[in-house]
Amino acid sequence: MASSSSPSAQTDSSRDTPPSSRSNTPDSESPETATCHSAIPTSTGSTTPDVTPHKLIIPADLTQAMVDADPKLKRFQQDLLVLTSFNDNDTLHWRPGWFKQEHHCKRFWTLQNPPNVVTELLPHPHLDRLVYTRRMRRDGDRKPGYVKTWEQWERYCELRGVPRDFMCDSQVGLMRLGLVRDGKGVVCALPNFPLYPEPQPRGTGRFLLTPSVYGTHLPPKFHDLKLTGSDDEVQAVVVHSDGALKVEPREEFFQHASQWTHYDGVGGYRDDANLVGSFDAQKDQSIGRRWSYLPWTKEQEESCRGEEDVVSADEKRVLKLKVRLRNSPKRKRDTVDEPLLASAGAIS
DSSP states (O other): OOOSSBTTBOOOGGGOOOOOOOTTOOOOOOOSOOOOSOSSOOOOOOSSTTOOOOOOOOOSSOOHHHHHTOHHHHHHHHHHHHHHTSOTTOEESOOOTTSOOTTTTTSOEEOOOOTTEEEEEOOOOTTOOOOEEEEEOOTTOOOOSSOOSHHHHHHHHHHHTOOTTTTOHHHHHHHHHTSOBOTTSOBOOOOOSSOEEOOOSTTSOOEEBOGGGTTTTSOGGGSSOOOSSSTTTOEEEEEOTTSOEEEEEHHHHTTSGGGGEEEOSSSOEEEOTTSOOOTTSOOOBOTTSOEESSOSSHHHHHHTOOHHHHHHHHHHHHHHHHHHHHHOTTOOOGGGHHHHHHHHHHHO
16 A cells, blocks of 8 residues: 655655665756657566567547557556656556566566656545546646656666656646546546555566455455365465456465465565465465556456446447448348358347
8 A cells, every 4th residue: 555644744754765876876956847859668588478578659639538448559548657656665566568668577667757856645534445646737836756867867777677767747638638537627636546556567476465455455246256175275366466356266376386476575576485384374465465446457447347347348349340341342242241240140
């Protein structure tokens, strides 16, 4: 969960350590305004074959309707919304596919702002979980608390595998388009249910969620699992490293080497494959995991859809097929339509 401290009042001394920087980093004044290096998120050399870093140009005069109509742009916006929902200097495991993966994907990384970006706390009910966002710096804003110069930002990006244009003005604009707003266009409190757990970095194993969060955090499709009975009947929600949430027999999980995947104390992951699984040594993870109001990955989003969502998606595919058939220049006679459409409905 996000830290309880606001950007304007940092009380935890452990949060006052700036990111690593070379000793000869000049202590220049932070710029009040700056242009982003590029509107194209970049990444290089992924060691995971199913992660394909994408290059995406953010159009000018963008609207949310345009974003919703473009699946890649929509996913990119959701990545930005997820990342910026946490406070600066928070530590994360997950990193989007357009971040550098090689040498970085098995390490923690700390979320930082460039010097011209400010963290804001979103509206929230009293004592509710804290969710943040970002905006560009304005005159009169408090000086940066962590990354104070562009030299430090360059060093941070180099060390953590973060694209140098991360949170540039066009990305912040795209992100803010997706914030929840009321009828007057004012940013309002976010939904606090359902919530989605942060996955491991891709390729670093899966983990169990403790049953106590199934009903309080997860979408309704995970609420009615079999949690008692013989060992081979008990079900569990497993979070895979691609983000997908799957219902699996709990018994099988404890025979899997990834039961023992854990942190080595210095930000890495390792598997103690020689240890023997034990039902008395449960490795569940609970509310201590970071949770987001949006799915962290496309796979997580798809795995959390209920039956009604799947039916709706199927109906949309059939409708699109009907439109294509109706507009096809190769259609020779109207009587061809009925058997084709009936077949399309059957296979979809």
